[in-house]
Amino acid sequence: MLDREELRRQEDALDELYRDIILEHYRHPRNRGSLPSPTVVKEGDNPLCGDEVRLELLVEDGVIRDVRYQGQGCSISQASASMLTEAVRGLTLQEALDLYQRFHRLMIGDEAVDTTDLGDLEALMGVRRFPVRVKCATLAWHVLEEALKELGVVKR
């Protein structure tokens, strides 16, 4: 009665959503905490599901020297925040904005976007098969965008 082929497809999708690397970031978050004197602090939440992310950036000479996050929520939202902190450390503000835009377009299903050199972030691409969970993956990135906006970084 059960369609084995279909079950395998579903299992694959679930494996894609909960890739080991995502669960690893969720269980052992990177850069969790706060900075002694951050340049900018931004918070965001998803009131409908209760996910929260707070991001602190230390910026020197237009470069993100250090970054920390705090938050609570599902594995996808927190793993995405953890990955974000690793991905943006050392980037110029403009590079960080570019990465935000690339990530955001990827998550909303834009096929034309280059997916090379995404590092751990590549693992989040499986979330796209679960439309209701995309907002979990993008929460931290919207907080980053807000932070960059406050720093006066604008789209090229």
Next chain:
Amino acid sequence: MSESAPSRLNPYVRPDGALDVARIRQDFPILQRQVHGRPLVYLDNAATSQKPVQVIEALSDFYRRYNANIHRAIHCLGEEATAAYEETRAKVARFIGAPSPQCIVFVRNTTEAINLVAYAWGRAHIGPGDEIVVTEMEHHSNMVPWQRLAQEKGARIRYIGVNAQQCLDLTGWPHAFLTPRTKLLAIGHVSNGVGTIHPVKELVAEARRLGIVTLVDGAQSVPHMPVDVQDLGCDFLAFSAHKMLGPTGVGVLYGRRELLEEMEPFLSGGEMISRVTLEGAQWAEVPWKFEAGTPNIADVIAFGAAIDYLQMLGMERVRAHEVELTRYALARLRQLEDIVIYGPPDVERRGGVISFNLPEIHPHDLGTLLDYYGVAIRTGHHCNQPLMRRLGVAGTARASFYVYNTLEEVDILVEAIGQARARLR
């Protein structure tokens, strides 16, 4: 509550008097489908129920055979449609023990029923310094309209709090809550968030003794247990058709006749008038003065089929079935390591709703994983944000039962939770 047919004539009742769930399930086409390659286990009934063929066919039959606008049509179709629409009103009145069909107002949903009272009764009776008593456990639909009204009128809201078992903390009742300024007690019958059944009859009786108007949000009780408005004693009762086997888009406001009579209309325009001149208008009688514009005729008529179905099952038996499911589910879930289950432990004090959390899995992750096993539950705040804050959580996972759920489905739920934990561990 009218009596259902004796069991020997009723195909939905087993010889031992319990519901024949296998027979019931045959009437619900959606239960045949698969989700992600597995049979659907639908445990999100507190959000909305599934629909039997009898309801689906009543809806289709209306559009196929006698679709017409109601109330002033001279032609045959209009007469048939009017009769069917008004027949549902009479069925609803009988179903909840209302003294007359004229106490029944059709609206879109429970939220609109409560808003109708907030606007049409509240604006005329609530003034500066007056008090409205609600509970911290209310669904947002029985909280936000009162907050708005209080803000607009300079009135005050008093909240009945929650104890450690998610029952109402009635310490100091009634005088800690009901004061000479209290004008309204608005209270849910069964908590949609954690399933607690509140002692509504006692609270309503005390309030009415003090001359306070009472509204009961019956969205989670009327579909699941016998509810008789005259026994309950409330002035208003609000509930929704879609949570009780009926279609979406139909809500019910029961109101005591005298109150409905003296209330001004909520919406105005067509259907709700008796005479219109260039200078003004006279309102139609209750309940029609509250039903402005063409109502949701088709869905109201199909709702009549849902009530027939529930009457055939018998609400005592529906309640007994849910008690059995809930007792079994609580016993099985309690065996899971570190699970936190909210609400009172006594099944007699709870509806067929089980809200829980597992320490290591966020409710949304659990929801996604259970969905993969074909199990539909709800996760999140359940429109109970103040209650969730009180529980110290962002949300919970919630399984909720209805007439077609089985003990085997509870087993599948428990098994799937185990699988989900293994994956995220």
